[in-house]
Amino acid sequence: MRVYGLIDGNSFYCSCQRAFEPRLKHRPVVVLSNNDGCAIARTREAKALGVKMGDAWHIARKRPESQSIVWYSSNYALYADMSRRMYQVLAERLPAVEPYSIDEMFLDLSDLPGDLHERCRQIRQDVADHAKIPTCIGWGPTKTIAKLANGLAKDHVELDGLCDLTDPAVRKDWYCRTSIDEVWGIGRQTKQKLLGAGIKTIADFVALDAKTVRQMLTVVGARVQAELRGQSCLPLSDIAATRKSIASTRTFGRLLLKWEEIREAIAHYANRAAEKLREDGLEAAHLSVLMQTNPHNGDPWYAKHAAVTIEPTSDARDLIRHATALGRAIWLPGYRYFKAGVVLSDLRPAGSQGLMFAFRDPVQSATVMAAMDAVNARFGSGTLRPGSTGLKRTWSPRQSLLSARYTTRLEEIVRARSW
Amino acid sequence: MNYQGDRTTGFASPAGDNIEGTIDLMSAALDLRQPSRYPVRVEGDALLGRSIRHGDILVVDSAVAPRAGVVVVASVGDELRVCELTQRAGEWWLRSSSPQASSIQVDDDTDVAIWAVATGLVRTDV
Known part of the structure; x- marks a missing residue:
């Protein structure tokens, strides 16, 4: 019989923080969005204190009942690695696993020998022991039923994290x-x-x-x-197919007035987007840039985007050149900018099209980019980068409450006292 | 460039069928890619008796079943400790290296839990 399962990490980002800090075990923990803006993950204890999804940190933290809460900036390097661990534990035990989001995975539980309930209990235990993430699992004859079962397992404590809707x-x-x-x-x-x-x-x-x-x-x-009704219409997919577009968009750490600062940020976003392109072996033939003021602080509203078709490339230098030229054309003085971004689309496999009048020598370009990627893979992201992306980057998003990257940086691994 | 003792130009290498490559210490011994492996930095010299020094990187595995005598990383209240594990009358205990300190029983109710079992060690300042 076809059986789909859905496993999801309980307050996933908070659980990733808890995995490495025993002091958080019984304390309310909240993880904040990029730029420390608002709550995006809360433990049960934090929910009980009235912290809502999307609550603004600068308001929520001043409430008297928030005294005991431990707040964190989002640490995506850590969360991605913990998600990878969760996936691997599952993939070693089941014929097929589909990572649906960073904290949710669909499972193929069809025709497994033995008692399915016991099997799921064991899987849940293994994920908790090995990847250190508490989870809930729901299952049934379709993905939609599995997702529903997972929600029930989460909402009804008496189910012990497991819900069977077969x-x-x-x-x-x-x-x-x-x-x-x-x-x-x-x-x-x-x-x-x-x-x-x-x-x-x-x-x-x-x-x-x-x-x-x-x-x-x-x-x-x-x-x-x-x-x-139990008729399966949605099969299990593999790891996400090739992307259709790559966006690198961020809110600035503070409002930006000067073009020079915005240019730096746009160059940085273009550089990041170019890195993602190369990771997937793609080139982009279309690039757009956007920038806007803050819609919530009473400033005059300005939002503009511009796009251009380009010679297919994944060279950071080309993409930065196009992005900053477009950005300059839409930037107007006098506004306090809140956010900007670069979006690459019309993606295609690298080198799929011979160019008669290429701006750069494609071989030389690939060599330079490969060298830059190799340095950054070895010494950490951003170690070697185009100078236009800035040195001090005072516009970087605020991450004042960032924890260590316990599993991806040697300087930041967990410390334990010998006893 | 990629000569492994096999592709000689004159006499055919008698070792051609026996090329095994260099030892990949990362995957053979440490393998942090395993979903249950974590690196932990040791602080303090209390475990010199087990040849574990301040600054060492312990590789610990949360999937390895605890055994008496192994070194573990354990959570004791709010902190993580590196210590020896012993077994007495079916119960697990953390044993301090100091003869003065008494052992602590592993028990969820008192917030003492085994976090992972040490499986390897890397020392970069020899």
Whole structure:
């Protein structure tokens, strides 16, 4: 029998921090978004103190009940490595694993010998022991049901982190007492539409005539319904296929007025995007640049983007040249800029097109970039980079509460006292 | 450039079928790519008796089953410690290198837990 599972890390970013700091074991922990803006991950203890998803740090931290909270800047180098560990533990035990997001993975649990519940309990234990991440697992005959089961496992403590929805009778029972907005793929608008038609629970939705659903919610809604009925429409995918575009967009650590500073930031984003291109062996033939003021601080609103078709390249120097030229054209004096970014699209495999009038010698370009990538792989990202990306980078996002990169930098590994 | 003792130009190398490559210490002994392996920097000389020095990098593995006599990294309350593990009457204990200090029982209720078992050591200042 086909069985899909979904495993997800409990408060994943917070759990990554806890893995290396025993003092956090019972304390409320919150991880903040890029630039230390707002809460993006909270432990159960932090949720109990009233910290909401998206709460602004500078406000939330001043509340008296926030005294005991330990706050962290997001440490994506650490989270990516912990996600890699989680994936590897799973991949060693199961025929197929699909990393759906940094903290969620779909599992192929079909036709496994032995008791499935016991198997999932053991997998959950192994992930907790080896990768040090507490998780919940839900499973059923389709991905949509597995995702629902995972949510139930998380919300209902008595399930002990495991929820089996393979049995239609068990499903029916949960469907009757679970709201339709708990379903993967049912957004706020769809929910409103369904509520308007008197559809509140999943059972109500599943009971609808398939044709009615298709008329009301198009094929997407019809697929959700079929999946909830146990007909699998979404197979397991491999690791994400080739990207369609690469974006490098950030909020500045402070508002920027001067073109020279914004130019540096744009050069930095273009350089990062170029690195990602080369990691995937791609070249970009289209580049766009955007910049904007802060929509929330009362400043006059200015947001502009510009795009250009370019000779396919992954050379950081070409991309920086194009990006800064475009940026200069849309920058206007007098505004305090809040955010900028570079987006590369029309991606294609490197060297797929011979160029008759190439701006650079392609062989020489590849050699220079490979040398730069090798230096950075060995000595850390950003060690060797084009000078236009700046030296001091006073516009860098704030990361005042960053923990060590325990597993990816030798200078920052965990310390333990011998006793 | 890539001569391994095999592709000679004159006489065919009798070793051609026996080329094994240099030892990759990283994958043979340390292998931090294993999802259960973590590097830990040792602070203090309390375990000199086990030849573990201040500044050493211990490679520890959270998938290895604990055995009596191994060196472990354990969480004791708020801190991580490197120490020896012993077993008494079916219970696990952390043994201090100091004869004055008494052992601590591994017990979730008192926040004493084994974090990982030491499997290797790297010393860069010899």
